[in-house]
Amino acid sequence: MSRPTTDRPRIEDYATIEAHADGVPIYAFGFTYVYGVSPDLVPGAAMQEGNARQATKVQPKKSWEIRHNLCGSTPAREPKTMWNDDQPLLPIHLIDGDPETAWSSRGGCAPDRQPEWIRIDLAAESTVASVALVCSQHGPGARSTFGDGLKAGKALPRELTIRLSRDAREWETVFECKDFSGPDVGATVIEFAPRRAKQVWIIGNNLPRVQAWGHAFSIGEVEVRDPSGVNLALASRGAGVTVSSTFYGYGMDRFTQDMLWPIQYDLGFTWTRVGYDMGVYLWSYVERERGKLEIDRRADEAITEAHDNGMNVILCLDKGNWLYHDPPRKVDWQQARVREMMETYFDHQGWPSESDEVMAGWLRYVDYMVRHFRGRVTYFEICNEWQGIGLENYVRIARETIPVIRAADPDARVMLGSTGGFDRAAILGCLRAGLAPELDAVGWHPFYQARPGDFDCAKYRAAVEEFREECAALGFRGQFAATEWTWAAPYPGAADWCSEMQKAKYAAQLMTAHCGMDVVSLYNETFQTGRIDWDCTLLRNAFSVDPISAAQPQPIYYVLRTISTALDDFRAAPVSVEFAGSRDVVSFTFRRGEGEVLVAAWLPGATVDGIREERADILLPEVEARRAWAVDVMNGTEQELDVGRGDRGALLAGMLIKDYPVFIRLAT
DSSP, X not given: OOOOSSSSOOGGGTOEEEEEETTXXXXXXXXXXXXXXXXXXXXXXXXXXXXXXXXEEOOOOOGGGOSOOOEEEEOSSOOOOGGGOOOTTOGGGGGSSOTTSOEEOOOBSSXXXXXXXXXXXXXXXXEEEEEEEEEOSSOTXXXXXXXXXXXXXXXXOSEEXXXXXXXXXXXXXXXXXXXXXXXXXXXXXXXXXXXXXXXXXXXXXSOOBBTTSOBOOEEXXXXXXXXXXXXXXXXXXXXXXXXXXXXXXXXXXXXXXXXXXXXXXXXXXXXXEESSSSOXXXXXXXXXXXXXXXXXXXXXXXXXXXXXXXXXXXXXXXXXXXXXXXXXXXXXXXXXXXXXXXXXXXXXXXXXXXXXXXXXXXXXXXXXXXXXXXXXXXXXXXXXXXXGGOHHHHHHHHHHHHHHHHHHOTTOOEEEEEEEBOOHHHHHHHIIIIIGXXXXXXXXXXXXXXXXXXXXXXXXXXXXXXXXXXXXXTTOOSEEEEEEEBOOOOSXXXXXXXXXXXXXXXXXXXXXXXXXXXEEEEEEOSOOSSOOSSOOSSXXXXXXXXXXXXXXXXXXXXXXXXXXXXXXXXXXXXXXXXXXXXXXXXXXXXXXXXXXXXXXXXXXXXXXXSOOEEEXXXXXXTOOXXXXXEEETTTTEEEEXXXXXXXXXXXXXXXXXXXXXXXXXXXX
């Protein structure tokens, strides 16, 4: 992980400039290429009728340049060292001689999204007579509930082609089947007339669903047999293997994590949430050997770096440890990391309330984490999405955890575990149980892929305001946070899912609404290359490749980056504003110091890929404005507006309100 080379950080400390477009640098975060300003996503969009002033590009601010905003995201886990990079599905398992280890391609959104292939290179040209695709008997994840598709190591394609070559240039097809099948345990042997070969290319298509990661090709072993049945495709015989792609897990791989962690700074986000579900700050990763607690070195550095670069860190202290099962599981974690699924989101390890022994272990972990990270973490969150264990069990966990946090760091701030969904009843139940005075923040996960047009910001705003009053009545005086929310735009996707442009517009609305309600707002996830069938990411997942499937920015990336800059040091504040000429407008207001007002406004309802707009005259009865500017968050531009004087205050005539937030900044 890079560290700033000067007293003041620069984005060039984390990304190289690899190209220029229209004179603007294009930065490379590893293999992800980010344009230095916003692209023109909706060319031709006008902000005010008759306004001929030149619009200029907004220069995005980095996280260390932002004085205050409530914008952030949840990165897809964290940078980590190699020994904490759990990878049970690497291609080397195809030639290790053990069918109980396995490989899987990366999952896809559809059976025929792209072919997935395996290439075996023999050490020397040999006579081959058959190829066997060996499915695992049990395979990785045999004891887990990692989704409802086929188990890893047991997923053969419905279409299969096998080609041989002696020189890796001329290929001969020796087998082709459009309705291929075989047993889900053991070998499916494809025989052909013996011939000389150096390379074997196995191509699959029409792929089945594999566990939770989509349509994939996953088997335990490939055997390339000579006429006597001897397997030549073994690492121990000098064979090599390459594949089209690899599924590295929902927690991804350490190389991608390391490359993409710094894009949070480029986005101008000042909030990040880590530690939940599959992160290396989990109890199960911190205590890999019973009684020995240790933070991964790279993950430790990541928290320091984020804090030093102006970010507020929410560290979720999350539950479960296989060592405390009865009997203990994964006791040899160096073996487990390559032979078993370590995905704690799906392979649950138990809650602290299950026994006194588990609770004691949990509290030792909490004490260790708080002492270790004191001064670098804004909120310590107690578990994630806890409703499944019931209110009584969770309240017990919280009551025993909070004193340990306070003892480890009297200045620590404590956050109630975020609920799955906007579960007001669950949160209020905790507050009624007496936790309200002990908490500094509460959080929830409001939206996961709300259907286009179903996101009703007005209803959600009213619900949050009512909830805030209920919390205050119970004695809670802390911060509110929407710690996970997302829209998805996979290609191909379901008919009722978003396009990338719609996704950007809905996300812009919700990020703005949360900030306008003084709610910390975290998009889920900053980047995610492990799950492409459910596109919870700011980056575009295109074709899968190996070893690293590089992801590129979607429109949402640039839109949220512009919003982060536009909201710098603006805080939610009541400002009277009226819209004349438009039927419905959603608006939120902010102030920066004594001299600036910001109005964010948009049209409710379903968004479109192009421009949907209505004309409105905007009156601010209590504002005497000298000048005003409009920020178009879809194009990342700012334009000075024509400001008039109405009967009761500043008048902005002929404003064109869009189906995405338009930010109007007024100097008073």
